[in-house]
Amino acid sequence: MRKGLLFSVAVLSILCVAGAVFASDVLVGACIYKFDDTFMTGVRNNMKAEMEKLGGELEIVDSQNKQPVQNDQVDTYVTKGVTALVVNPVDRTAAGPLMEKARAEGLPIVFINREPDAEVMKAYDKIWYVGARAEESGTQSGELIVDYFKKNPDADKNKDGKIQYIMLRGEQGHQDATLRTEYSIKAMKDGGFDVEELGSDTANWDKVQGTDKMKGFIAAVGLDKIEAVLGNNDDMALGAIEALKAEGYNMGDPKKYIPVVGVDATAPALEAMSKGTMLGTVLNDAKNQGWAAVRIAFAAAQGKAIDKEAIGYEVTDGKYVWIPYVKVTAENYKEFM
Ligand code: BGC
Ligand code: CA
Numbered sequence: 001m002r003k004g005l006l007f008s009v010a011v012l013s014i015l016c017v018a019g020a021v022f023a024s025d026v027l028v029g030a031c032i033y034k035f036d037d038t039f040m041t042g043v044r045n046n047m048k049a050e051m052e053k054l055g056g057e058l059e060i061v062d063s064q065n066k067q068p069v070q071n072d073q074v075d076t077y078v079t080k081g082v083t084a085l086v087v088n089p090v091d092r093t094a095a096g097p098l099m100e101k102a103r104a105e106g107l108p109i110v111f112i113n114r115e116p117d118a119e120v121m122k123a124y125d126k127i128w129y130v131g132a133r134a135e136e137s138g139t140q141s142g143e144l145i146v147d148y149f150k151k152n153p154d155a156d157k158n159k160d161g162k163i164q165y166i167m168l169r170g171e172q173g174h175q176d177a178t179l180r181t182e183y184s185i186k187a188m189k190d191g192g193f194d195v196e197e198l199g200s201d202t203a204n205w206d207k208v209q210g211t212d213k214m215k216g217f218i219a220a221v222g223l224d225k226i227e228a229v230l231g232n233n234d235d236m237a238l239g240a241i242e243a244l245k246a247e248g249y250n251m252g253d254p255k256k257y258i259p260v261v262g263v264d265a266t267a268p269a270l271e272a273m274s275k276g277t278m279l280g281t282v283l284n285d286a287k288n289q290g291w292a293a294v295r296i297a298f299a300a301a302q303g304k305a306i307d308k309e310a311i312g313y314e315v316t317d318g319k320y321v322w323i324p325y326v327k328v329t330a331e332n333y334k335e336f337m
Pocket of ligand 1: 037038039040113114174176205232233234235264284
């Protein structure tokens with residue numbers, strides 16, 4: 001008995017000396033660029049759920065879309081003694097200084113959703129990124145429009161063989177905004193259509209701004225000229241649909257319908273698909289992005305190597321976890337609800 005106890009105490013002290021961190025000692029500090037973002041709320045909820053399963057502790061704060069606020073939050077986490085950080089930067093070009101704060105303490109840091117520059121990713125051995133290949137989502141959303149035009153020749157209202165479209169872009173500087181825009185246009189061209197941009201503007205991922213911008217475009221070019229609307233995310237696409245509905249469009253009359261696509265596959269977007277107001281979307285997998293981020297932080301906090309065995313996801317170049325996008329159509333949307 002006594003011998004056994006002594007032995008355990010000895011083993012424990014050796015582990016403590018080696019700086020081992022147990023599951024129950026893991027405290028991850030996370031910052032989300034702003035809580036009031038539909039997609040990131042999904043990621044956040046999945047992060048919490050996963051940490052509950054793993055048995056560590058997770059704190060999450062709202063960076064209120066302000067980079068200085070986020071910088072202070074990271075300092076507070078460091079002072080508090082967190083064992084790993086998860087950061088969804090407000091401004092992805094600010095990832096460098098945040099990485100340096102982590103590096104100075106030897107703290108693991110996992111960036112999510114807003115990809116740091118390659119130089120920042122290379123400058124530290126305990127930095128990771130979890131995200132999705134924006135090009136993929138751009139291509140898939142463009143293909144949704146192509147498929148619709150191939151099945152519905154009348155969608156080319158003025159019969160000029162071109163798709164006259166409106167583009168609602170995400171936040172300036174966000175890799176998802178730039179690449180989704182570029183690759184969705186490329187996909188329409190690759191699908192065999194000429195394209196003509198009737199309007200393109202940023203609506204900052206936001207539904208209300210999406211409605212406002214769409215109303216502006218409707219007033220400027222006229223509803224009968226617009227043949228498709230592409231939103232870099234679902235909230236902006238849904239905002240555009242509100243503007244169309246206000247004109248009696250996308251309410252069931254096939255003559256008054258403009259195909260609208262988004263990205264994310266949020267619950268309201270899937271709902272809109274079920275009602276026939278939205279043509280399609282692309283799954284931006286909040287569940288797997290949230291899970292992967294927390295699993296990396298949890299394992300890294302315990303000093304484990306980050307690989308498929310430790311976290312259940314393929315790790316590219318030792319630092320990147322890429323979660324695939326999935327095209328969501330009328331045929332498969334129910335699987336995502
Ligand atoms: C999502 C947007 C979200 C943005 C936040 C994107 O990947 O598609 O819905 O607003 O990330 O950074
Ligand atoms: Ca046309």
